[in-house]
Amino acid sequence: MTRQRAYHHGDLRRAVLTAALDVIRTDGPAALSLRDLARRAGVSHAAPAHHFKDRAGLLTAIAAEGFGLLAASLGDATDLRDAGVRYVRFAMDHPAHFQVMFQPDLHRPEDPALQEARSRAGDRLREAVTGAVDADDARLAGIAAWSLAHGFATLLLTHNLTDPVGDRAPEDVFRSLTGLLFRSGD
Structure with a gap:
């Protein structure tokens, strides 16, 4: 099988992640099964466990990747409004990552790679906030800005803003x- 050959060239991890993101995007994280993902990748049912150990490990990798992508998206933000727009765009471009990232019951929040990626994304958001408000207000302003962007993105992804x-x-x-x-x- 071609896909099994790809695994021997180091592509299994990416193949499983891609298949998992497809499943999450269409059916949600509850529909994930390592056995099904192995079938989709054309490898033995045990092969994904070599990279992810179990379902929580796979979802942790997806969350870490998502926070890394979010940090990169926010990296060039010119101001707080631009950071919010980039946050919304990230959610639209990466809906499966977005679904997993903010559900700590799905993954291992203590995972070092996840913590590092989450910290980078948080740093980018904090930079945008501190550039926009006084230091005394920065924490509350950050919560307000995140709530607005996250809420708007969530409502978009759940099709609650289609008409508006x-x-x-x-x-x-x-x-x-x-x-x-x-x-x-002004």
Whole structure:
């Protein structure tokens, strides 16, 4: 089998992650089965365990990858509003990662790779917040900004904003929303 040959070249981990992301995107994390993922990757049912040990290990790898991707997405943000727009765009571009990242009951929150990736993403968000508000307000402003971006992204992904957003780009709607809520006094 071609896919088994790919495994011998080091592609099994990525193949299983890709298959898992496809399953999560279409059916949610509850539908994941290592046995099914092995079948999809064309390898023995035990092969994914070599890379992930178990289902929680696989979901931990997905969460860590997601936080790494989020950190990279936020890295070039020009200001807090741009960071929020990038957060929403990340959720739209990586819905399966997004579903797993914020459900600690699915993965191992104490995993060092996950903690490091989460810390990098958190640092990027904190940088955007501290550039926008006084230090005394930074923690609460960070919670408010995260809540707004995360809530908007979650509502988008669960199709609760289909009618209100309509044909407009969600990033533009989010930008307008933040403009309404946080007038700069210009």
